[in-house]
Amino acid sequence: MATKAKNNTLKLKFDTSWSYAPAPESKSAATINKQYDLFINGEWVKPSGGKYFDTINPANEEKLSEAADANVADVDKAVKAARTAYEKVWKKMPAKERGKYVFRIARMIQEKARELAIIESLDGGKPIRESRDFDVPTAANHFFYYAGWADKLEYAFPNRTTEPLGVAGQIIPWNFPLLMAAWKIAPAIATGNTVVLKPAETTPLTALKLAEIIQESDLPPGVVNIITGAGATGAAIVNHPDINKIAFTGSTDVGKIIQWAIAGTKKKATLELGGKAANIVFEDAPIDQAVEGVINGIYFNQGHVCCAGSRLYVEESVAKQVIKKLKDRIESLIVGNPLDKNTDIGAINSRGQLETIQKYLAIGKKEGAEMYQSSCAIPGKGFWCRPTLFTNVAQSNRIAQEEIFGPVLAILTFRTDDEVIEKANNSPYGLSAGVWTDKGSKIFNMTRRMRAGVVWANTFNKFDPSSPFGGYKESGFGREGGLHGLLPYLNLVN
Amino acid sequence: MFAIPDFSLSPHIDQVGAEERASRFTKRSIKKESKLNGLKLVLNMIDLTTLEGKDTDGKVKQLCYKAMHPHDAVPDIPTVAAICVYPSMVKVARKALGDSGIKVASVATAFPSGQAPKDIKIRDTKYAVNEGADEVDMVISRGKFHAGEYNFVFDEIAAIKEACGNARLKVILETGELGTFDKVRRASDIAMHAGADFIKTSTGKIQPAATMPVTLVMLEAIRDFYYKTGKMIGMKPAGGISKSKLALHYLVMVKEVLGEAWLNNEWFRFGASSLANDVLMQIIKEKTGVYQAANYFSVD
Numbered sequence: 001m002a003t004k005a006k007n008n009t010l011k012l013k014f015d016t017s018w019s020y021a022p023a024p025e026s027k028s029a030a031t032i033n034k035q036y037d038l039f040i041n042g043e044w045v046k047p048s049g050g051k052y053f054d055t056i057n058p059a060n061e062e063k064l065s066e067a068a069d070a071n072v073a074d075v076d077k078a079v080k081a082a083r084t085a086y087e088k089v090w091k092k093m094p095a096k097e098r099g100k101y102v103f104r105i106a107r108m109i110q111e112k113a114r115e116l117a118i119i120e121s122l123d124g125g126k127p128i129r130e131s132r133d134f135d136v137p138t139a140a141n142h143f144f145y146y147a148g149w150a151d152k153l154e155y156a157f158p159n160r161t162t163e164p165l166g167v168a169g170q171i172i173p174w175n176f177p178l179l180m181a182a183w184k185i186a187p188a189i190a191t192g193n194t195v196v197l198k199p200a201e202t203t204p205l206t207a208l209k210l211a212e213i214i215q216e217s218d219l220p221p222g223v224v225n226i227i228t229g230a231g232a233t234g235a236a237i238v239n240h241p242d243i244n245k246i247a248f249t250g251s252t253d254v255g256k257i258i259q260w261a262i263a264g265t266k267k268k269a270t271l272e273l274g275g276k277a278a279n280i281v282f283e284d285a286p287i288d289q290a291v292e293g294v295i296n297g298i299y300f301n302q303g304h305v306c307c308a309g310s311r312l313y314v315e316e317s318v319a320k321q322v323i324k325k326l327k328d329r330i331e332s333l334i335v336g337n338p339l340d341k342n343t344d345i346g347a348i349n350s351r352g353q354l355e356t357i358q359k360y361l362a363i364g365k366k367e368g369a370e371m372y373q374s375s376c377a378i379p380g381k382g383f384w385c386r387p388t389l390f391t392n393v394a395q396s397n398r399i400a401q402e403e404i405f406g407p408v409l410a411i412l413t414f415r416t417d418d419e420v421i422e423k424a425n426n427s428p429y430g431l432s433a434g435v436w437t438d439k440g441s442k443i444f445n446m447t448r449r450m451r452a453g454v455v456w457a458n459t460f461n462k463f464d465p466s467s468p469f470g471g472y473k474e475s476g477f478g479r480e481g482g483l484h485g486l487l488p489y490l491n492l493v494n
Numbered sequence: 495m496f497a498i499p500d501f502s503l504s505p506h507i508d509q510v511g512a513e514e515r516a517s518r519f520t521k522r523s524i525k526k527e528s529k530l531n532g533l534k535l536v537l538n539m540i541d542l543t544t545l546e547g548k549d550t551d552g553k554v555k556q557l558c559y560k561a562m563h564p565h566d567a568v569p570d571i572p573t574v575a576a577i578c579v580y581p582s583m584v585k586v587a588r589k590a591l592g593d594s595g596i597k598v599a600s601v602a603t604a605f606p607s608g609q610a611p612k613d614i615k616i617r618d619t620k621y622a623v624n625e626g627a628d629e630v631d632m633v634i635s636r637g638k639f640h641a642g643e644y645n646f647v648f649d650e651i652a653a654i655k656e657a658c659g660n661a662r663l664k665v666i667l668e669t670g671e672l673g674t675f676d677k678v679r680r681a682s683d684i685a686m687h688a689g690a691d692f693i694k695t696s697t698g699k700i701q702p703a704a705t706m707p708v709t710l711v712m713l714e715a716i717r718d719f720y721y722k723t724g725k726m727i728g729m730k731p732a733g734g735i736s737k738s739k740l741a742l743h744y745l746v747m748v749k750e751v752l753g754e755a756w757l758n759n760e761w762f763r764f765g766a767s768s769l770a771n772d773v774l775m776q777i778i779k780e781k782t783g784v785y786q787a788a789n790y791f792s793v794d
Contacts, residue, residue: 010720010721010724012717012752012753012755013754014749014750014754017757018531018532018535020523021525021529022523023523286505286507286511288507288511288515288714289507289508289511289512290511292511292515293511328717342523438506458511459510
């Protein structure tokens with residue numbers, strides 16, 4: 001019989017003699033132009049500055065295409081197109097007709113699902129399994145969902161009259177490029193607004209593909225304008241005087257700048273910013289499923305998720321067991337080519353983000369936390385980070401306080417319910433949280449006291465168009481999704 | 495030795511989470527070389543089974559030949575792992591299999607219901623072992639288990655283990671009668687602590703038989719037991735696995751939950767009767783690029 005000392009050295013070997021077959025998705029199923037212009041007023045127009053920037057594949061650093069860099073004049077052109085479309089066409093159109101266009105876009109996303117998934121993985125580095133099974137279908141579902149609301153707003157807000165806001169300027173991040181475009185565009189146009197949308201400069205391609213779909217859908221010109229560029233383009237949108245509403249998803253730092261910029265104007269805003277979600281595992285949790293949920297919570301999309309469960313609080317009585325299981329699970333994650341259907345973890349989105357993550361790994365080690373990484377091999381070219389966890393972390397460590405936005409989990413322990421609530425809420429963020437326990441009463445007690453916009457119980461990172469999403473504190477304000485997601489695009493006039 | 499835990503405190507299982515995890519194992523890519531190797535592994539893990547009231551010496555002899563020569567028309571085809579029969583057929587099977595290395599497994603303990611007194615179950619087991627069984631597949635007393643009499647179930651398994659002597663003991667939980675994953679986990683823990691060498695899902699006589707989520711719950715129990723005691727326990731899903739593709743999904747699950755050490759017929763088995771021919775058909779398809787008609791594969 002094995003002795004106690006021997007048990008500590010027991011190890012499972014996941015690198016087995018029987019292995020899977022590589023299954024890379026074919027790039028030929030996707031068409032990517034050499035160069036993309038700006039999509040303004042239903043047409044592709046050259047940037048007035050004549051400048052373009054490269055977009056690369058983060059898995060091998062090869063150039064995929066180049067996109068136009070919109071300057072202030074281009075932004076003005078886009079906003080004018082949106083204003084004209086709003087006044088002349090879109091706000092006058094019967095809601096039922098508006099809904100038909102939104103439905104059409106949803107169906108066309110479904111038809112082109114494979115191509116969109118491939119491009120999303122090429123441009124952003126996320127595994128094809130996720131872009132195929134999550135990003136693209138969920139994007140289509142958002143259009144379907146809000147298409148349904150278009151002519152039913154009087155039921156959403158009984159006894160009130162609604163009217164659209166006008167032109168919405170929308171700025172989206174690089175972690176879920178197509179999905180965030182859908183989150184922004186679908187509710188805005190379904191409620192009668194017109195849109196100027198800017199995708200992130202590292203991942204413009206699926207938004208530009210969406211522009212092609214929108215063009216093909218015969219949506220009246222100017223209702224949706226998609227322009228590309230970096231921070232300066234975003235600033236030009238935010239500062240444009242004829243914009244009625246800013247919807248932004250991205251970092252808390254930029255969110256603060258936007259709030260400064262629009263202070264004193266009549267612009268409305270919805271900000272969906274950073275997070276440092278607490279994922280709490282109690283001793284009475286279904287441990288193996290909790291471990292799976294923790295893995296999904298932090299390593300989904302390489303941890304480039306604002307609601308990622310990046311702070312794990314585990315009850316001390318089960319901490320050793322949970323950490324052991326997490327380490328085993330990390331070993332069985334497949335890291336590599338994002339286009340391979342076997343891949344669980346793809347490439348880090350950009351060199352800049354990889355440097356940020358590496359900076360935090362160094363900080364974590366310096367702070368005295370113990371770092372554990374998967375033993376997997378990573379490709380020589382491109383931007384990669386092994387799935388990482390830190391044990392022996394304190395609440396005062398920076399890796400437990402700041403958003404890393406990468407596949408890095410900070411593990412802390414707790415003893416009582418009150419202690420973990422206090423620690424979980426002890427954050428400038430409040431976007432999401434998770435609770436793992438088999439005890440129903442504990443779930444309700446915890447979720448009631450947690451200051452987070454979304455609290456998942458015995459699951460994590462579940463999204464549905466009908467469910468509102470948004471944060472407390474520095475994670476932003478306003479809600480997207482569900483009935484609540486209509487309100488940020490409407491005035492209730494009486 | 496290791497401490498016997500309070501089985502009412504066995505870990506709880508979240509059904510939705512377990513099913514979600516199990517479905518992930520179906521997404522791995524297995525083709526060409528990987529598929530061929532996987533299929534050979536599957537064939538080599540099969541407990542070729544006949545458990546019918548109408549079983550005869552003739553039927554069992556034919557099945558034994560099939561076990562040793564699954565498909566002689568093609569070289570490099572592995573044999574199955576074992577033949578699984580009733581105790582009365584063990585002697586015939588033992589003789590027919592000779593020194594082929596294929597094991598004889600016998601169900602025992604008033605299979606499939608297990609509704610008999612302990613002494614009869616022990617005699618049933620000893621009879622099978624004396625007839626030459628290398629492995630004994632026992633059933634647990636599900637009624638007692640549902641009544642919360644875990645000590646009874648534990649003692650019974652321990653007694654059968656003792657009666658097995660050198661034969662390896664597979665403990666059938668009959669998960670289709672247990673109802674929840676919580677109970678599957680608890681029964682797994684009882685069986686392993688009481689001395690099981692293998693835990694097995696089903697008799698094949700009750701629906702549902704083996705499923706991927708149930709097998710996952712049992713594999714995770716095996717992993718926890720291994721870390722606790724250093725002792726490896728084998729796993730045998732049985733019933734309902736008749737297609738190669740599904741069997742390969744099970745292999746993925748074993749690979750990602752327990753890893754290399756369990757990926758062989760010493761520690762993992764499929765209890766099945768019709769799976770073998772589907773695996774053979776797929777092996778030949780991989781080798782030749784074309785499917786053969788079912789008539790090319792012997793039915794024994």
